[in-house]
Amino acid sequence: xxxxxxxxxxxxxxxxxxxxxxxxxxxxxxxxxxxxxxxxxxxxxxxxxxxxxxxxxxxxxxxxxxxxxxxxxxxxxxxxxxxxxxxxxxxxxxxxxxxxxxxxxxxxxxxxxxxxxxxxxxxxxxxxxxxxxxxxxxxxxxxxxxxxxxxxxxxxxxxxxxxxxxxxxxxxxxxxxxxxxxxxxxxxxxxxxxxxxxxxxxxxxxxxxxxxxxxxxxxxxxxxxxxxxxxxxxxxxxxxxxxxxxxxxxxxxxxxxxxxxxxxxxxxxxxxxxxxxxxxxxxxxxxxxxxxxxxxxxxxxxxxxxxxxxxxxxxxxxxxxxxxxxxxxxxxxxxxxxxxxxxxxxxxxxxxxxxxxxxxxxxxxxxxxxxxxxxxxxxxxxxxxxxxxxxxxxxxxxxxxxxxxxxx
Amino acid sequence: xxxxxxxxxxxxxxxxxxxxxxxxxxxxxxxxxxxxxxxxxxxxxxxxxxxxxxxxxxxxxxxxxxxxxxxxxxxxxxxxxxxxxxxxxxxxxxxxxxxxxxxxxxxxxxxxxxx
Amino acid sequence: xxxxxxxxxxxxxxxxxxxxxxxxxxxxxxxxxxxxxxxxxxxxxxxxxxxxxxxxxxxxxxxxxxxxxxxxxxxxxxxxxxxxxxxxxxxxxxxxxxxxxxxxxxxxxxxxxxxxxxxxxxxxxxxxxxxxxxxxxxxxxxxxxxxxxxxxxxxxxxxxxxxxxxxx
Numbered sequence: 303x304x305x306x307x308x309x310x311x312x313x314x315x316x317x318x319x320x321x322x323x324x325x326x327x328x329x330x331x332x333x334x335x336x337x338x339x340x341x342x343x344x345x346x347x348x349x350x351x352x353x354x355x356x357x358x359x360x361x362x363x364x365x366x367x368x369x370x371x372x373x374x375x376x377x378x379x380x381x382x383x384x385x386x387x388x389x390x391x392x393x394x395x396x397x398x399x400x401x402x403x404x405x406x407x408x409x410x411x412x413x414x415x416x417x418x419x420x421x422x423x424x425x426x427x428x429x430x431x432x433x434x435x436x437x438x439x440x441x442x443x444x445x446x447x448x449x450x451x452x453x454x455x456x457x458x459x460x461x462x463x464x465x466x467x468x469x470x471x472x473x474x475x476x477x478x479x480x481x482x483x484x485x486x487x488x489x490x491x492x493x494x495x496x497x498x499x500x501x502x503x504x505x506x507x508x509x510x511x512x513x514x515x516x517x518x519x520x521x522x523x524x525x526x527x528x529x530x531x532x533x534x535x536x537x538x539x540x541x542x543x544x545x546x547x548x549x550x551x552x553x554x555x556x557x558x559x560x561x562x563x564x565x566x567x568x569x570x571x572x573x574x575x576x577x578x579x580x581x582x583x584x585x586x587x588x589x590x591x592x593x594x595x596x597x598x599x600x601x602x603x604x605x606x607x608x609x610x611x612x613x614x615x616x617x618x619x620x621x622x623x624x625x626x627x628x629x630x631x632x633x634x635x636x637x638x639x640x641x642x643x644x645x646x647x648x649x650x651x652x653x654x655x656x657x658x659x660x661x662x663x664x665x666x667x668x669x670x671x672x673x674x675x676x677x678x679x680x681x682x683x684x685x686x687x688x689x690x691x692x693x694x695x696x697x698x699x700x701x702x703x704x705x706x707x708x709x710x
Numbered sequence: 711x712x713x714x715x716x717x718x719x720x721x722x723x724x725x726x727x728x729x730x731x732x733x734x735x736x737x738x739x740x741x742x743x744x745x746x747x748x749x750x751x752x753x754x755x756x757x758x759x760x761x762x763x764x765x766x767x768x769x770x771x772x773x774x775x776x777x778x779x780x781x782x783x784x785x786x787x788x789x790x791x792x793x794x795x796x797x798x799x800x801x802x803x804x805x806x807x808x809x810x811x812x813x814x815x816x817x818x819x820x821x822x823x824x825x
Numbered sequence: 826x827x828x829x830x831x832x833x834x835x836x837x838x839x840x841x842x843x844x845x846x847x848x849x850x851x852x853x854x855x856x857x858x859x860x861x862x863x864x865x866x867x868x869x870x871x872x873x874x875x876x877x878x879x880x881x882x883x884x885x886x887x888x889x890x891x892x893x894x895x896x897x898x899x900x901x902x903x904x905x906x907x908x909x910x911x912x913x914x915x916x917x918x919x920x921x922x923x924x925x926x927x928x929x930x931x932x933x934x935x936x937x938x939x940x941x942x943x944x945x946x947x948x949x950x951x952x953x954x955x956x957x958x959x960x961x962x963x964x965x966x967x968x969x970x971x972x973x974x975x976x977x978x979x980x981x982x983x984x985x986x987x988x989x990x991x992x993x
Contacts, residue, residue: 376764376766376767377764377766378764379714380714381763381764409904409908410904410905410908411902411904411905412904413903413904413905413907413908546891547888550887550888550891551883551884551887552884552887552888552891553880553881553884555881555884555885555912555916556912556915556916557912558888558892558905558908558909558912559888559909559912561905562888562891562892562895562901562909565895565900565901565905566891566895566900569899569900570899570900570901570902573900573901573902573905577905661766663776663779664766664767664779665767667773667775667776668767668773669773676775677775677776682775682776682777683776685776686776686778686779689779710877
């Protein structure tokens with residue numbers, strides 16, 4: 303019974319933890335501009351993140367090593383450092399976007415200007431990282447994030463023409479868009495679903511929680527059930543935008559537009575749920591990304607890391623995270639639009655994906671680390687297919703960004 | 711000069727012919743670790759004619775998956791060989807020169823703990 | 826075999842990594858990238874900028890109208906409506922300042938810029954009315970329907986302009 307409860311909790315937090323500011327914004331933007339014609343990208347991304355998270359969780363459980371320890375060991379100091387710098391900077395960008403997301407959601411709830419919420423949000427992130435136990439932090443954020451299911455509820459309450467909605471599912475470029483903007487947003491959506499920080503976080507979390515190969519089954523269930531359901535939630539966000547905003551000629555550029563369909567379908571109660579959900583999801587993701595930045599640095603440089611140690615025993619790890627939060631705050635204080643930071647962060651996430659994916663794929667095949675838990679044949683075939691997809695997305699992203707003027 | 715500076719340095723045979731570049735340095739442990747640290751001994755340099763990028767672990771014979779990736783990485787390092795430290799005549803900042811009659815050893819590593 | 830070391834496999838202790846140096850091949854690629862950026866950055870011109878600003882503003886005005894209607898129907902809280910209007914106004918202002926920065930070369934372009942600025946001013950004024958209505962939500966004036974009316978008028982003007990820009 304207790305085990306079943308554990309599995310249920312794991313799955314629920316995986317659903318709630320799947321959606322972050324990147325998924326919220328990108329799905330709403332895509333839904334409002336391209337309808338449901340990019341659902342296939344979410345599907346490809348979800349299969350990818352399942353594969354990738356599963357592999358890195360398995361590496362962590364079987365070898366006791368988290369992603370960046372592996373990257374450093376496999377690539378060595380120099381190539382590893384280049385990899386670390388890129389991954390770290392993109393992670394920092396995501397921290398910034400998430401904190402901005404928390405602040406924007408709090409503005410929607412209170413009408414107090416979001417810039418005033420930023421120090422509050424950053425301080426709260428720091429306090430939780432400093433004081434709250436890892437499992438509690440994970441479960442509370444994940445469960446509260448589940449209130450985002452209101453997007454799916456609102457979609458039903460909006461009573462859309464389901465036939466017409468299903469008709470949008472075929473991949474096609476709407477007439478007011480070009481094939482270039484379509485491809486650009488496809489990559490952004492792929493990056494939003496595959497967010498590499500989830501993988502650093504997932505594998506470091508496995509070490510934090512002291513996973514062993516015995517926990518692999520539960521890990522697999524969490525990922526294989528939780529992430530696809532999280533993916534469905536992303537599709538619901540896009541569908542809401544496609545039903546309410548697309549016909550009105552609105553293309554999403556702010557968080558206040560993302561919530562309008564929910565208010566349309568489910569009124570003030572729905573609005574309350576969606577605001578709680580957005581705050582929880584972005585706050586949870588802010589915790590995860592901040593921790594990830596600490597994890598990546600500490601794992602690479604060989605510092606003591608982890609929330610399971612007292613802060614004094616992992617001083618550099620904690621200082622690194624404080625510095626990251628301060629940098630994120632400083633960036634937001636310039637008045638840069640958090641939604642725009644988000645849009646760039648998901649694209650850069652897609653660009654940086656091969657950097658973490660390839661080492662994990664290689665190590666998951668290495669019997670010295672994995673013993674009998676090396677990748678099976680099916681996983682390897684899928685793994686190679688995704689390596690190609692990830693490489694193509696990564697290489698195409700920058701040229702597409704230039705050609706489309708970042709999707710405008 | 712530290713060992714890391716050697717990576718990417720051109721390697722020439724005794725007559726000045728181009729052999730490739732230093733792709734890696736290989737060590738052995740002669741005995742069990744001492745009190746604090748193991749004492750690795752520099753066995754030799756790995757010379758690769760095509761690429762100085764990492765072998766990513768695929769220098770070990772036991773590692774053959776994912777098949778395509780293993781093939782690509784091995785192909786990139788085709789023709790690479792190990793020269794022992796004793797076979798190296800001169801190590802300079804811009805080139806490494808080997809002694810006459812040097813031996814090309816295979817870069818492959820047998821993995822004894824292979825399951 | 827000589828190269829099979831004792832104890833730990835040497836793979837784990839090699840002083841790894843292959844050089845990560847800026848390869849000469851990377852430089853032409855960077856130059857090409859920069860050239861491409863320059864090319865795409867300079868293309869477009871007045872009509873392009875005006876049409877982007879108009880499109881963004883009409884999206885913002887449409888959003889504001891939905892938010893106001895939801896507010897009147899009791900579906901949206903005042904804080905959320907207020908934030909929506911503020912975001913929309915920001916969008917219009919951004920479009921307006923991008924049109925303002927253009928330097929038209931021909932008479933036709935000067936007319937286009939002037940027309941666009943007039944309409945975008947009307948949008949901003951519509952937002953001002955709507956926000957005032959939301960702030961004075963006690964039956965005073967302007968009322969929420971007044972705000973909606975102002976935004977609807979702005980929306981019509983935008984549509985006309987869009988047609989004009991499109992046909993040009």
